[in-house]
Amino acid sequence: QVQLVESGGGLVQAGGSLRLSCAASGRTFRSYHMGWFRQAPGKEREFVAGISWSGSSTDYAEFVKGRFTISRENAKNTAYLQMNSLKPEDTAVYYCAASRTLAPTIEVRYDYWGQGTQVTVSS
Numbered sequence: 282q283v284q285l286v287e288s289g290g291g292l293v294q295a296g297g298s299l300r301l302s303c304a305a306s307g308r309t310f311r312s313y314h315m316g317w318f319r320q321a322p323g324k325e326r327e328f329v330a331g332i333s334w335s336g337s338s339t340d341y342a343e344f345v346k347g348r349f350t351i352s353r354e355n356a357k358n359t360a361y362l363q364m365n366s367l368k369p370e371d372t373a374v375y376y377c378a379a380s381r382t383l384a385p386t387i388e389v390r391y392d393y394w395g396q397g398t399q400v401t402v403s404s
Contacts, residue, residue, distance in 0.1 A: 285377050286304045290398030292401045295400070300362070301317070301361065301375055302359055314380045317376070318378060320374050328377070332351045336355075341364075348364065370402075374398065
């Protein structure tokens with residue numbers, strides 16, 4: 282069992298930055314590939330970024346490439362999402378998730394989910 286807790290969301294102006302953190306409980310964090318998803322009001326949840334258990338492989342949605350960076354520190358049981366050059370359309374609840382299989386963009390392959398953190402980007 283893995284419990285995930287996101288933090289770092291908030292209100293930021295367009296062009297600003299935020300860093301989201303995802304703290305995982307348990308000793309098996311390094312066994313999981315991690316992903317970030319987001320859900321805007323009235324829209325379906327969508328993939329944002331994913332990282333393999335070792336950090337050697339990353340994947341990004343087209344709309345965040347060059348602006349967002351996913352990373353992890355296995356010693357701290359924490360995954361991160363650095364978000365730069367934020368746009369109003371990035372406004373959403375951001376979720377981190379853990380998966381035993383490496384299929385970063387496939388939502389149903391994730392086994393555990395956090396409760397989400399709100400990110401609001403003002404214009």
